[in-house]
Amino acid sequence: MAKKALSEVSLNPKELKDFLNHIIANNRFLQNQGKPSVSIEVKGESGIGKTSSILQLAKELDLNFIKLNLAQIEELGDLVGFPIRQFEVCQKNDETCIWIDEHAVEEYTKQGFEFTGKNRMSYCPPEWISGKTSGGILLLDDWNRADMRFIQAVMELVDRQEYISWKLPKDWHIILTSNPDTDDYIVNTIDAAQKTRFITVNLKYDVSCWAEWAEFNQLDNRCINFMLLHPELINKNVNPRSTSMFFNSLASLDSFESHLPLIKMIGDGSVGPEFAQMFVLFINNKLDKLVKISDVFEHDNQKYILGELKGNIGTDKKYRADIASTLATRVINYCLYKAKQNEVNDNTISRLSAVITEDIFAIDLKYHIVKSIYNGDPKAFKNLMLKKELVEFIIK
Secondary structure, eight states, X not given: OOOOOOOOEEEOHHHHHHHHHHHHHHHHHHHHTTOOOOOEEEEOOXXXXXXXXXXXXXXXXXXXXXXXXXXXXXXXXXXXXXXXXXXXXXXXXXXXXXXXXXXXXXXXXXXXXEEEEEEEEEEOOOTTTTTOOSOEEEEEEXXXXXXXXXXXXXXXXXXXXXXXXXXXXXXXXXXXXXXXXXXXXXXXXXXXXXXXXXXXXXXXXXXXXXXXXXXXXXXXXXXXHHHHHOGGGOSSSSOHHHHHHHHHTTTTOSOSXXXXXHHXXXXXXXXXXXXXXXXXXXXXXTGGGXXXXXXXXXXXXXXXXXXXXXXXXXXXXXXXXXXXXXXXXXXXXXXXXXXXXXXXXXXXHHHHHHHHHSSOSOHHHHHHHHHHHHHHOTTTTGXXXXXXXXXXXXXX
């Protein structure tokens, strides 16, 4: 039975990134004062994006990234380095003494050093840190799945950022990932004394964050729409990693409706019958044929594509608020993706203006779209302020 946890906070991937940004900046402040850094444990269900979120942050901060999966390492030395005998030697007629590794004895003897008779057991820095001096993130993945030898060694690293005779270089930060201590996972229970050595945060699934990630990673347009329409399908049996695997296995299919038996078979074997059945229903209801979001901005015939968008959403009593919300999210994420690729131009701004001024989205969604895009990247979308028809949606 799991022990009662200390107070913890739950964050979505965006909130986690902001939190880790603060911790890293704060660690740099502490290190400059000669104080130990603070380590973080990110806890969450499997496949929810713990590792990928931390890797993305390391890339954004231009930090080295080392990932060690402690549940798959057999030799403790692969984590903390291997033991080696050292000897103290001094130069003749000189009080300066140093410790040398046993394999260097012959070389120092040739240089005139003499043994003092003192020796000790030390540890070589492990291969993963050898030669690295600039900042980095050490990710100890699935650390509570490891046996107790590794867990105790991790505590030593977390406490002092060092292990016996070697230490992490400056501007390195330790992040642990773990699964919940429940009957669903085979993990070691971490006691209270160990838990007080780091800050624990829970990573939670957020469909909005997933949709942004999916847009930036160019997942299939149809599959992103499906997840935005059915976020409730993510549960303890179906995680974001398994859905991405399912969607990627369909990437080469131009027509979903022509391959329904194949899609159902793949779905049953990856995301389970309930998810697969809902996806088949999505196809049967022609929702996989919603307008492609890239076409909204890049199609040559503006009148035609805006008509398609309006037809998908509907009007009056046939207005589909769920589809409108889904496509609004897609418009936002697509624009921010274009900004990240440095591809925002006058055509993008003009087409966005047309989408907003046409009678397609409800007024509240129009405000949401324009404000989210502008606030998401004010520099890239500064020209929105030059569009009279859009300024009111930004400043109100």
